[in-house]
Amino acid sequence: MIQLQDIRKVFNAGKPNAFTAVSDIDQTIRPQKLTVFKGPSGSGKTTLLSIIGCMSRPTSGRIRLNNREITSLPERFTAEIRRRTFGFIFQNYNLIKGLSVLTNIMIPAFPDGRPYQKLQQQAMDLLQKLMITAKARQKVEHLSGGEQQRTAIARALINDPPFVIADEPTAHLDTELSRGFMDIIADLKAEGKTILIASHDPLVFESPVVDCVVTMRDGHIVQREEVS
Numbered sequence: 001m002i003q004l005q006d007i008r009k010v011f012n013a014g015k016p017n018a019f020t021a022v023s024d025i026d027q028t029i030r031p032q033k034l035t036v037f038k039g040p041s042g043s044g045k046t047t048l049l050s051i052i053g054c055m056s057r058p059t060s061g062r063i064r065l066n067n068r069e070i071t072s073l074p075e076r077f078t079a080e081i082r083r084r085t086f087g088f089i090f091q092n093y094n095l096i097k098g099l100s101v102l103t104n105i106m107i108p109a110f111p112d113g114r115p116y117q118k119l120q121q122q123a124m125d126l127l128q129k130l131m132i133t134a135k136a137r138q139k140v141e142h143l144s145g146g147e148q149q150r151t152a153i154a155r156a157l158i159n160d161p162p163f164v165i166a167d168e169p170t171a172h173l174d175t176e177l178s179r180g181f182m183d184i185i186a187d188l189k190a191e192g193k194t195i196l197i198a199s200h201d202p203l204v205f206e207s208p209v210v211d212c213v214v215t216m217r218d219g220h221i222v223q224r225e226e227v228s
């Protein structure tokens, strides 16, 4: 479980161009549920997801992960927590060009020192689950948008994190691929993952698999609907 308490993020704090991207954020992320953050562009969704996922620090406020306060930990600890706890599916996927699908997927596991053969088998298992085994040796720049996303999903899962975070996952997908994405998400939830998605796509936030919809506007939470 994640508890956010009075989270605020100010970019360029103390400078003339200081900008408060999110503030007064109090939210509990329930385990093994799917929470969607919706709201117009610029409402603070990406900023909040990156704070939740320990990719950036809040300017003030507290984050508790499984009842442990992690906000004040030094970077070397938060980096380790991030790696073990969260799998990210970035809006533009952030795959590394020039490298194969397989290598891209394995990279987040390299610091573990897992035996290479075992790691490669785990990556292949994920590719099979996501039905892109045939693309394993392909360089990522030669993939379609949907295949790039599946590669990004596999990479997010390689360390078997309890949390999966996806930022605007259907922004570059047509309706059919978007439905396919939500099917994958439904499977991950059924496996017990806790899922957070930022999206203003009704196909995402109106999906029956969603448990909680948090609406953001101008950096604030303005509505919270617990669907289940």
Ligand code: ADP
Pocket: 011, 012, 019, 020, 021, 039, 040, 041, 042, 043, 044, 045, 046, 047, 048, 198
């Ligand atoms: P959303 O994901 O909902 O579109 P963001 O979290 O990306 O919103 O951005 C919220 C606001 O914070 C926007 O006005 C954006 O311009 C601003 N912002 C985001 N990142 C930065 C940054 N690194 N420096 C300055 N302002 C930023």
Ligand code: MG
Pocket: 045, 046, 047, 167, 168, 198
């Ligand atoms: Mg965003």
